[in-house]
Amino acid sequence: MVGEFPTGVRLAEEQIADQLKVSRTPVREAFVRLHADRLLKRFDDGGYYVAEIDLFDLRDLYELRLTLEVQGIVRARxxxxxxxxxxxxxLRRVWEQIASAPPPADGSFIELDESFHLALLRASGNIALIETLESVNVRIRPVRTFDFLTEDRVVQSTQEHIAIVQALLDGDIDLAADRLREHIGASLEIVEQRASEAIRQRALRSRQLRGA
Incomplete structure (x- = not known):
């Protein structure tokens, strides 16, 4: 995700296993998982390579995501x-527990993050909103994972989640909606910045490989 492996270059199972000092089995399992998350693609012969980062329509999808989630909050009016x-x-109890022992900043935090937003929307009682958000999450997940590559973002997002829920528990719908807008807006800004840098790094490494 940080551009170490150029787009389109085959990922060598054995080489990566040696680099990480593990057997090939966990590497193979990781490839399958990354492929399911649309971060890797497969060659016709079954090998894997890094998928191209697609920023097209990202803002539109984030706008749709924000509309769905804010509606889940304000419909209580x-x-x-x-x-x-x-x-x-x-939900507050769960995230206070997460805040006491933050998970590692390795990109896997996105699963917890998605679970929070779906649970928040589920509390609004509109199943159709939930189903639509799930479909949006699938489309933006490969890029949105860039949001959680540093410890500070994991900690900040966790605190923001708690603050959003607390505002709702306090009955302040406007504050909860404002906090949600700021939360999702900050995520979009970071995702665009980091994804664009990764694209630049991959393009650079691809040119270096061609030159070699």
Whole structure:
């Protein structure tokens, strides 16, 4: 993701296993997982290579994601609609526990992050919003993983999650919506910056390989 492996170059199982000082089995399993996450693609013969980073339509998808999630928050303004308070209390408990022992900044945090946003939306009671967000997540996940490559982003995102839930528990819908907008906006900015740098690094390494 940081551009160490150029796009289109076959990833050598044995070479990477030697580099990481592990057997080929976990490397093979990692390839399968990265392929499922759309971070790797497969050659016709079954080998893997780094997928190209696609920033096309990223802002549009983030806008759709934001619209869905904000609607989940503000729909509680409508008569007879309220958030599932028990679910929000449990969500806060889970993320306070995560905050006490933050996970490593290795990109896997995206699963926890997605689970938070889906749980937050689920508390609004609109299943259609949840299903649509899930489809958006699939499309932006390969790029959005760039958001969680440093410890500070993991810690910051965790604290922001707790703050959003707390605002809802306090009954301040406007504050919760504002915090969510800032949270998703910061993510987009970082994703675009890091992904663009990775594209530049991969292009540079590809030119170096061709020159060699």
């Amino acid at each position: 409508e008569p007879g609609i309220s958030h599932d308070r028990d679910a929000l209390v449990e």
